Amino acid sequence: xxxxxxxxxxxxxxxxxxxxxxxxxxxxxxxxxxxxxxxxxxxxxxxxxxxxxxxxxxxxxxxxxxxxxxxxxxxxxxxxxxxxxxxxxxxxxxxxxxxxxxxxxxxxxxxxxxxxxxxxxxxxxxxxxxxxxxxxxxxxxxxxxxxxxxxxxxxxxxxxxxxxxxxxxxxxxxxxxxxxxxxxxxxxxxxxxxxxxxxxxxxxxxxxxxxxxxxxxxxxxxxxxxxxxxxxxxxxxxxxxxxxxxxxxxxxxxxxxxxxxxxxxxxxxxxxxxxxxxxxxxxxxxxxxxxxxxxxxxxxxxxxxxxxxxxxxxxxxxxxxxxxxxxxxxxxxxxxxxxxxxxxxxxxxxxxxxxxxxxxxxxxxxxxxxxxxxxxxxxxxxxxxxxxxxxxxxxxxxxxxxxxxxxxxxxxxxxxxxxxxxxxxxxxxxxxxxxxxxxxxxxxxxxxxxxxxxxxxxxxxxxxxxxxxxxxxxxxxxxxxxxxxxxxxx
Amino acid sequence: xxxxxxxxxxxxxxxxxxxxxxxxxxxxxxxxxxxxxxxxxxxxxxxxxxxxxxxxxxxxxxxxxxxxxxxxxxxxxxxxxxxxxxxxxxxxxxxxxxxxxxxxxxxxxxxxxxxxxxxxxxxxxxxxxxxxxxxxxxxxxxxxxxxxxxxxxxxxxxxxxxxxxxxxxxxxxxxxxxxxxxxxxxxxxxxxxxxxxxxxxxxxxxxxxxxxxxx
Ligand code: SF4
Numbered sequence: 223x224x225x226x227x228x229x230x231x232x233x234x235x236x237x238x239x240x241x242x243x244x245x246x247x248x249x250x251x252x253x254x255x256x257x258x259x260x261x262x263x264x265x266x267x268x269x270x271x272x273x274x275x276x277x278x279x280x281x282x283x284x285x286x287x288x289x290x291x292x293x294x295x296x297x298x299x300x301x302x303x304x305x306x307x308x309x310x311x312x313x314x315x316x317x318x319x320x321x322x323x324x325x326x327x328x329x330x331x332x333x334x335x336x337x338x339x340x341x342x343x344x345x346x347x348x349x350x351x352x353x354x355x356x357x358x359x360x361x362x363x364x365x366x367x368x369x370x371x372x373x374x375x376x377x378x379x380x381x382x383x384x385x386x387x388x389x390x391x392x393x394x395x396x397x398x399x400x401x402x403x404x405x406x407x408x409x410x411x412x413x414x415x416x417x418x419x420x421x422x423x424x425x426x427x428x429x430x431x432x433x434x435x436x437x438x439x440x441x442x443x444x445x446x447x448x449x450x451x452x453x454x455x456x457x458x459x460x461x462x463x464x465x466x467x468x469x470x471x472x473x474x475x476x477x478x479x480x481x482x483x484x485x486x487x488x489x490x491x492x493x494x495x496x497x498x499x500x501x502x503x504x505x506x507x508x509x510x511x512x513x514x515x516x517x518x519x520x521x522x523x524x525x526x527x528x529x530x531x532x533x534x535x536x537x538x539x540x541x542x543x544x545x546x547x548x549x550x551x552x553x554x555x556x557x558x559x560x561x562x563x564x565x566x567x568x569x570x571x572x573x574x575x576x577x578x579x580x581x582x583x584x585x586x587x588x589x590x591x592x593x594x595x596x597x598x599x600x601x602x603x604x605x606x607x608x609x610x611x612x613x614x615x616x617x618x619x620x621x622x623x624x625x626x627x628x629x630x631x632x633x634x635x636x637x638x639x640x641x642x643x644x645x646x647x648x649x650x651x652x653x654x655x656x657x658x659x660x661x662x663x664x665x666x667x668x669x670x671x672x673x674x675x676x677x678x679x680x681x682x683x684x685x686x687x688x689x690x691x692x693x694x695x696x697x698x699x700x701x702x703x704x705x706x707x708x709x710x711x712x
Numbered sequence: 713x714x715x716x717x718x719x720x721x722x723x724x725x726x727x728x729x730x731x732x733x734x735x736x737x738x739x740x741x742x743x744x745x746x747x748x749x750x751x752x753x754x755x756x757x758x759x760x761x762x763x764x765x766x767x768x769x770x771x772x773x774x775x776x777x778x779x780x781x782x783x784x785x786x787x788x789x790x791x792x793x794x795x796x797x798x799x800x801x802x803x804x805x806x807x808x809x810x811x812x813x814x815x816x817x818x819x820x821x822x823x824x825x826x827x828x829x830x831x832x833x834x835x836x837x838x839x840x841x842x843x844x845x846x847x848x849x850x851x852x853x854x855x856x857x858x859x860x861x862x863x864x865x866x867x868x869x870x871x872x873x874x875x876x877x878x879x880x881x882x883x884x885x886x887x888x889x890x891x892x893x894x895x896x897x898x899x900x901x902x903x904x905x906x907x908x909x910x911x912x913x914x915x916x917x918x919x920x921x922x923x924x925x926x927x
Binding site for chain 1: 713714715716717718719720721722723724725726727729730731732733735736737738739740741742743744745763766767820823824827840842843844845850851857858859862863880881884885889890891892893894895896897898899900901902903904905906907908909910912913914915916
């Protein structure tokens with residue numbers, strides 16, 4: 223693929239985890255046959271949905287906060303390059319070093335060389351979806367650097383050689399007895415009498431990681447927010463593993479997607495109210511750490527901030543699609559999604575699962591053609607609207623899904639600079655009437671009620687909704703479907 | 713083009729190509745920026761005691777600063793603490809009746825040493841009643857660098873009524889973002905097993921808050 227210098231660009235293939243190997247209907251079909259998986263997911267998402275509703279109801283100005291969050295994010299996108307330069311200046315002024323990375327490979331190379339520069343061959347990591355996206359652990363391993371995930375669920379995933387399936391709880395697809403079995407198998411020195419009591423499991427992880435924390439020389443984190451005006455980075459967490467990684471090592475490397483910048487420190491007053499209640503369904507998560515640059519005598523004395531594009535410029539170039547960059551990764555849309563609850567996170571292929579993943583991943587990677595697994599993601603929805611209602615920053619995911627369906631049909635090539643230029647023209651042509659017409663042509667509609675029960679889905683979704691009651695229909699392949707529908711469009 | 717120039721050039725092109733037709737509306741700030749309970753009032757302290765307790769912190773109420781040292785001594789004794797670390801600027805009067813041995817963090821203790829002490833006693837910069845949170849400012853003399861309130865397994869935090877506000881916006885307005893800040897809401901916890909909350913993972917597993925002020 224050739225790219226035009228300085229033009230918005232999709233994430234390159236071959237590195238990182240933004241794309242699975244098979245289409246959503248195929249992967250979801252298999253997941254649906256796994257009754258244990260469905261039971262685990264159903265139990266976990268039901269628990270969190272009820273709790274979230276209770277803590278949100280406590281906040282009388284929840285809607286006002288959502289609108290503020292939405293507007294702050296839209297404002298951020300409208301001046302993203304300026305804000306990043308401001309952030310760079312603020313971080314640098316406070317003793318941090320800012321690095322820029324065009325894509326996953328470049329970010330991995332920057333981090334690997336920073337780690338090597340310290341002489342360390344081991345790093346401790348706080349959960350960071352951006353570093354999963356770029357395949358950082360794998361890239362470090364190739365350089366002989368061992369990365370230890372310290373978030374409990376990430377550790378479970380790492381020990382079982384698995385992939386994350388949820389933003390907040392990457393091992394949501396595992397229940398307590400499966401976790402015990404993983405620990406018994408893979409945790410060095412674990413008590414053979416370990417039970418599946420969650421408390422005992424958490425203590426086993428504590429014992430395993432404590433020595434690593436206390437001796438770690440390099441910590442690697444993501445960032446939930448970065449205030450451009452003060453250079454203050456925030457990491458929101460629960461267990462204290464984040465505090466350990468952010469405080470005890472000599473060197474801290476933070477990898478952050480460019481969209482995580484916010485204009486002002488004072489904007490945190492909105493996000494620190496929206497995020498915990500939407501995410502863990504708590505009034506506040508146990509720990510939030512904020513820092514700017516380096517503080518003499520406290521915490522890491524070397525701080526590096528790696529700013530990552532990896533397809534984000536391509537998303538930003540779409541007037542409608544850029545709202546997918548507003549996501550604060552709370553996972554509320556996953557927890558309320560009837561499709562996610564049944565298919566599980568792995569079916570989406572990318573590290574960004576669920577409703578938001580279905581609209582974000584295809585925009586980050588672009589769609590290369592009918593065989594591209596990400597082309598099928600926008601169909602991983604019944605368009606029931608629950609995700610929009612739950613989203614703390616009001617991302618209109620159903621609307622984005624419909625647009626991405628159109629895009630997945632229309633753009634069978636990786637977008638070029640020409641496509642980007644065309645988008646501004648195309649955007650002007652969109653009207654409500656056109657939109658409704660497109661919706662009819664595509665055979666869309668709202669197929670599930672607010673009860674969250676899916677009755678049927680348009681093909682290819684029908685291939686798996688039907689699996690619950692009926693044998694899979696001997697239907698056309700996704701490729702055939704693509705040809706047929708695309709044919710009827712042109 | 714180097715990476716910096718290229719990423720910025722891409723983002724500038726994208727910013728313009730994807731600009732919303734009607735521009736970006738100003739951010740509405742009609743959410744509540746002051747809470748319902750007055751800062752420092754008996755009501756706001758009551759509410760804080762409730763929300764802290766909801767998240768499994770143990771709350772000890774005392775009427776004024778003269779009573780802090782007895783409360784801290786009681787907590788430490790109860791937990792069988794023999795040594796604890798204190799930030800260099802912790803008010804000496806808070807420890808007057810304490811019998812456990814204090815290790816001042818001056819000069820700074822090594823991580824290994826911090827791992828040996830049983831507890832840490834600190835103050836707090838501000839506390840938020842709506843959410844059951846207190847905030848540690850690492851540059852404040854009575855709170856100390858971040859490691860001392862992280863490595864010991866038991867944290868005793870003294871919160872003064874004057875530093876208690878109702879809402880998150882009021883708290884942020886009182887904080888200095890250039891300093892390392894830690895927002896603490898209950899002892900460490902995880903929801904990673906079946907999305908059920910379990911208290912006590914890597915951060916201090918026991919959290920006691922001594923609330924000083926009107927009752
Ligand atoms: S899209 Fe909204 S609801 Fe979904 S994870 Fe992102 S912020 Fe949360």
